[in-house]
Each structure stands twice: as C-alpha cells, then as structure tokens.
Amino acid sequence: KELGLYTTDIDEIQTRIKKLNLDNINIVSLTEELVMAVIPYAEKKNLNLIFDTNKEDVILKVDSDKLERIILNLLSNAIKFSKPNGEIRVTLNFEDCLYISVADNGIGIAKENLNKIFDKFTQLDTSFSRKNEGSGIGLSIVKSFVLLHNGKISVKSELNKGTIFLIELPLTETSNVET
Numbered sequence: 001k002e003l004g005l006y007t008t009d010i011d012e013i014q015t016r017i018k019k020l021n022l023d024n025i026n027i028v029s030l031t032e033e034l035v036m037a038v039i040p041y042a043e044k045k046n047l048n049l050i051f052d053t054n055k056e057d058v059i060l061k062v063d064s065d066k067l068e069r070i071i072l073n074l075l076s077n078a079i080k081f082s083k084p085n086g087e088i089r090v091t092l093n094f095e096d097c098l099y100i101s102v103a104d105n106g107i108g109i110a111k112e113n114l115n116k117i118f119d120k121f122t123q124l125d126t127s128f129s130r131k132n133e134g135s136g137i138g139l140s141i142v143k144s145f146v147l148l149h150n151g152k153i154s155v156k157s158e159l160n161k162g163t164i165f166l167i168e169l170p171l172t173e174t175s176n177v178e179t
Helices: 004-015 025-045 064-080 140-150
Strands: 021-027 046-051 059-063 088-093 100-105 153-156 162-169 175-177
Touching: 021 025, 021 064, 025 059, 025 088, 059 064, 064 088, 064 100, 064 140, 064 162, 088 162, 140 153, 140 162
Parallel strands: 046 088
Antiparallel strands: 021 059, 059 175, 088 100, 100 162, 153 162
C-alpha cells in the first residue's frame, strides 16, 4: 500500500512538471535577479560571478518557475564544480532565438560522460568519497523544462578547463523585444 501511494505521488509530480504555466516575463530582469541571489554562495568559494546581456528589457512568454529552476540548477552546478578563485559567466544573447549560456572554468566533464549527464540519477563521481553531493536528477529536470519550452540544451566541456551549458529558447510570437 505504501509503495502504491509513493507511485501515485511520483505520477502527480511528473504530471505537474510536464505542464507549463506561461506568463509574460522580463527574462533579463529574472535572470539578473537569480544571478544576484547566488552571489553569496559564489563568494564562499571566491568565485567571480558575471552577468551579461545584449538587450536590457525583453518580455517573453515563459513558465517563470521552470525557468528559475533551469538557471538556478545550472548556477548551482557551476558553483559546486568550480575551483576556488574561478569565474562563472551567465550570458543572455538575443538573436534568432534566446541563447542562455552558463560557463565556468571549473573541473569540467570528460568527453565520455557528456552524453550521460542529462540522464536521471546520473552522478559522474559515484565514489563514497566524492566531493560534491546531489541526487543526479537536476540536469534531467533542466533538460525536460527546456524541451517543454520548445528549446534545446547542449554542453561543451573539457576536463580541468571548464564547462559551458548553452540553452536555446525560441523568441515567442508574443515576445516584445526592446533594445
């Protein structure tokens, strides 16, 4: 009986996760606020956090809760896997679509692991002495939320050099792009 209840809870959560609650949001302000919110965590590791955008006010129809989860998860990972005194750069670039980039100069990801990182429950360091905690579900959720927004996510990484996550989101018809 308990397992059945647990399965029902998971089904309910997955149903809620698969629905978008769209609203017109200033994507630049939202992203900048999220970056500012994690600065205290970055400062604990002496990390320099940089936010850059090529447009100041852009209103897009997005699910702000899911977009927050995407950006905060990528920022959290960047902080977690960066070496002290490193740099994390969050960039918004508005072109044919919105490109959101989260780049760090941290520990990086081996080429053979790049295709696994978006799988559920994947942790690249599974040893008992691993340095970084987590459930291994974060990037799987990030990818599902990006796909719900009809977007794409990719990653480039080099061991001991850093990692760049790049998200492409369509500029919706209801968007109002101001320069």
